[in-house]
Amino acid sequence: MNQIIGLLDCHNSPELGGLTYSRPLASTSFLGRYAFCDFALSMFSNAGVDAIGILVKDHQRSMLKHMGNLMSWTNNTKIGREAIFYNERGILNPAYNTDVANVKENDWVLYDSNATTIVIASPHVVANVDLRPIIEEHIANGEDLTVVYKPIEDADQEFIGAYAYEIGPDGYVTSTGKNAGRKKKANVSLEIWVLKRDLLFEILKAHERVDMSFGFRETMQYILEQGRLKVKAAPWTGYARRFDSFKHYIDYSFEMLDRKVSASLFVPERPIYTLTHDTPPALYGAHSSVSDSMVSNGCIVEGRVKHSIICRDVRIGKDAVVEDSIVFSNVAIGDKAKVKNCVIDKYSVITARHAIEGAEKTPIYLKQGAIL
Amino acid sequence: MSTRLAAMVLAGGKGTRLQSLTKKVAKPAVSYGGKYRIIDFPLSNCANSGITSVGVLTQYESSELNTYIGNGEKWGLNGVRSLTSVLTPKETEEGSNWYLGTADAIYQNIDWLDRVDPEYVLILSGDHIYSCSYDPMLRKHVASGSDCTISCYRVPIQEASRFGILVANDKDEIVEFQEKPKKPISNLASMGIYIFTYKVLRAALIADHKKENSSHDFGKDIIPTMLKEKRKLSVYLYDGYWKDVGTVASLHQANMDLLMSAGTTNLYTVQGDNRIYSEDAHSTPQYIGPSAEVSDSLINQGAQIFGKVRHSVVSGDVVVEEGASVVNSVVMNGALIRKGASVLDAIVGPDTLIDYDEKVNEERDGIALVVNGKAARL
Structure with a gap:
């Protein structure tokens, strides 16, 4: 055409x-x-x-x-x-x-x-x-x-x-x-x-x-x-x-x-094209537990993820819990950290053992590069 | 156009021991690591080494591989000063010839090399898995003034008789080459990766072509002849991760090496600064279902997991239905594991269907291979 x-x-x-x-x-x-x-x-x-x-x-x-x-x-x-x-x-x-x-x-x-x-x-x-x-x-x-x-x-x-x-x-x-x-x-x-x-x-x-x-x-x-x-x-x-x-x-x-x-x-006859980032497949640790979630390539998940959307190159540490959250690319979530009802923008860091929880209807938004 | 280092990637082999996985595709095109094909590794290494002229020599079941390589775009080898050529056997004035051996394949493409006009030529295998830059090897080759530098790694001495073994002196010069020796006196195994000074290689290939009793192979003919002629050959010691996956079991193991439980060897640590490039499949995001169990695994974009996946590598567009279980296995692109099915210690080939309640390798008898292509026809 x-x-x-x-x-x-x-x-x-x-x-x-x-x-x-x-x-x-x-x-x-x-x-x-x-x-x-x-x-x-x-x-x-x-x-x-x-x-x-x-x-x-x-x-x-x-x-x-x-x-x-x-x-x-x-x-x-x-x-x-x-x-x-x-x-x-x-x-x-x-x-x-x-x-x-x-x-x-x-x-x-x-x-x-x-x-x-x-x-x-x-x-x-x-x-x-x-x-x-x-x-x-x-x-x-x-x-x-x-x-x-x-x-x-x-x-x-x-x-x-x-x-x-x-x-x-x-x-x-x-x-x-x-x-x-x-x-x-x-x-x-x-x-x-x-x-x-x-x-x-x-x-x-x-x-x-x-x-x-x-x-x-x-x-x-x-x-x-x-x-x-x-x-x-x-x-x-x-x-x-x-x-x-x-x-x-x-x-x-x-x-x-x-x-x-x-x-x-997403219908097979009309794929959605996007930019490739050449990231390896998502890697899950021995004690990871993931359910009802989308996980992108480049992620390393060692903790628990439930009902969440995880973008590319995110690290989720051991015994960390991510629930009902959207995590943007290049975010690191430390060991034993807890994230619930949050939207975490790119390059943010949730340090080990830190807990952050938003209300069910009003999730917390963490801006790009936030360190908690 | 002259260039410093051109790469020739030998990708024509059949890989017979991979059984039905290579029935329709050449070994370098076999899927690996959930997202990649084996040839992504040497080609990404070329890209990461700043090599811009790459010839890929294909022969066995080459159409899928040739299409995949294309103009080298997937590895960025299509830039303004880049050249990626798929070099297949061709009909010439002298008749039509298959590639008779690794050295013959290069010999038949001397014209291509002459046009590229390199100072040095890197000979690679298209079916090895490793991530590195060839730059240190080239620097050593140039500094030592060698005619040929062979990349090698140390193997346990008791296993050395399975390899081509190099004996080197204290200046890293090769004094002896033994092909699968019964009593090895060195544990330096050749990786089949060579850097030649092109002028020397060119002359050696032409001489070898004229020999009637030659098998036209680098390991069997070119290297021994050069040693006999007192050429300067050196070793380059490689100590990173390197795998030549010849069998179903070793392909399975190389996949398992990528898991976190394998220790330090996974695509995240192996890559270092050297990213491995591959095709972008335009698949949908990976989805892990509400009652899925996923642990110690590598899972690609486009996969949908509703059942159990443990200690496994799963490619894109794979569906593992609820109640199905995949343990210690490799599941390749587009496979469908139905409800109630169980896959144990296995490689499941591309587009393969494992039907309702089907049990694969329940008896855990080695590594099973299932290839049926039925999922594509559903």
């Missing part, structure tokens, strides 16, 4: 509490092995979208580190391209540092390419959507804009603040607004849009005229309200979660320990 540009839009990512103080959501660790951006990027890869632009809003360093050689998600390493879009001037005026402004600043990618179709996805909505048929149908029917949505029945709890669509019997959007949690049933946006090249240029133009603080979502909404746009709605009924708070990050992470839930995200 050379005629398609995929844009990973990191401009609208919610904060995940302390986790996103020094990194964007897109490069925040998930399930020990992934960064959030891996899911959207893998959706592009699995649909054969090989020209990828990554719209970075801030924390460029962290994104560049994860993107590595900018080839991890391309099918053809010559034809494929992952370009980092960064709006240098955005930092001077954050309110105007929108995804549209970023694309304008980096529009050489558009002019370099004769792509007819643009696909936009966001890192904070984790899903493994099969984009290929959606894109094919969009092109075949000559649609201007196709939005991907999920019909949910707990809209009073989930996808709050996301766009929700009313959809007519012909499958086109009749009206749209933000989900304020008033109703249980809603067709919520997965923040995946497939649009015609012309429409993208129309958005870029309208943006200047209408409101420069608008992003894609607001500008598209405006064009829609003007009645100048027919929007096709494509349903997705598989796994989709909107990571919009620290609490949701924890809930949705632990939810993945349920095999049924994880099987709905």
Whole structure:
């Protein structure tokens, strides 16, 4: 699919509490092995979208580190391209540092390419959507804009603040607004849009005229309200979660320990690609005891781990206990230490015999490099 | 392009004693340590030694191995000044020839070496497990002005008759080479790792090719001839972990060496600064189930453990179901151990199915090998 540009839009990512103080959501660790951006990027890869632009809003360093050689998600390493879009001037005026402004600043990618179709996805909505048929149908029917949505029945709890669509019997959007949690049933946006090249240029133009603080979502909404746009709605009924708070990050992470839930995200025909770290398999000591947990490569576990997610290169000492916790990479937990209901960020050290326990509903967050 | 040191990795052997594990793949491509293939070790060592020109000589069941090696990208051997070539037997003006021996394999690729134009050539075996840098060996070779330096390690004298044994003087110069001697007078065993000064090697290979009664082997022909010709050959003593896994039992043991209970030898301590690189399988995170029991084991990403795994090495995409038990065993990629099954003292090959309540090696008769590929067809 050379005629398609995929844009990973990191401009609208919610904060995940302390986790996103020094990194964007897109490069925040998930399930020990992934960064959030891996899911959207893998959706592009699995649909054969090989020209990828990554719209970075801030924390460029962290994104560049994860993107590595900018080839991890391309099918053809010559034809494929992952370009980092960064709006240098955005930092001077954050309110105007929108995804549209970023694309304008980096529009050489558009002019370099004769792509007819643009696909936009966001890192904070984790899903493994099969984009290929959606894109094919969009092109075949000559649609201007196709939005991907999920019909949910707990809209009073989930996808709050996301766009929700009313959809007519012909499958086109009749009206749209933000989900304020008033109703249980809603067709919520997965923040995946497939649009015609012309429409993208129309958005870029309208943006200047209408409101420069608008992003894609607001500008598209405006064009829609003007009645100048027919929007096709494509349903997705598989796994989709909107990571919009620290609490949701924890809930949705632990939810993945349920095999049924994880099987709905990880499907063999559409693998999730990520950066390799060449770490050896996890090593378990003679007296280790592990249950209901994900453990990444590079870990050495000599203690007890229960209902937890352990990232790469973590050391868990003898007789140490880790329960109901998420431990980020390169953390060391000393012998006989006890960790319960905690989220421990990278490079932290829990010294031997130290005990730290958060409350069940409100886990303790230990920032990167903490030493206890 | 000239280079200082080129590596030639001999990876054409069949590894007959590994039985059905090497029925469809060459020995260097056999799985090891839950994540690796054996050839990852010599190739990672090349990368970690700063070697940029690597020829991999393949012959037996080579398609999977050739695909795996590719352009050397998995070991970073595809950089701007790097060259990784898979060198298979080929048809030439003189006809088509299989590689007749280790020396013949190199002889048939003299053209490749001439193009790379190295000062020195490192000859490696693709089926040895060890982690090191070849740099100290090269420095010694250059400093001593030797024509050939042979890496060796000390074995117990009572076992020395199983090896090619080197006798060296106090200047580390080789005075005698004995292939599997009945009465060994030294315990320095050759590891089959050589650094040659290329000019000398080139001449020796051409001369050997012309000999009708030669078996075209480094140990049997090239080295003895060079000694006879009073060439300067030296030993380089290696004292790290090194394993040549020839049999099912020794492959099993080499895997068990990686466990924490084995003491100091595991992938975390063996590697030191020298990381072992391998393929990234894009598998899902490793999951250990609610009633699983896991101890003293090495388990790769992508494995799902619901049963008991003790003193074992488990590869990616392996599923050990609830109520199944794996003890003192190696389970290779994609295997499925069903509920109620038990695997004891065994190697379970790639994609192998151990069915409900099946008992593998219950009688604990040596190390069992099960290879059936049935899990891939489920």
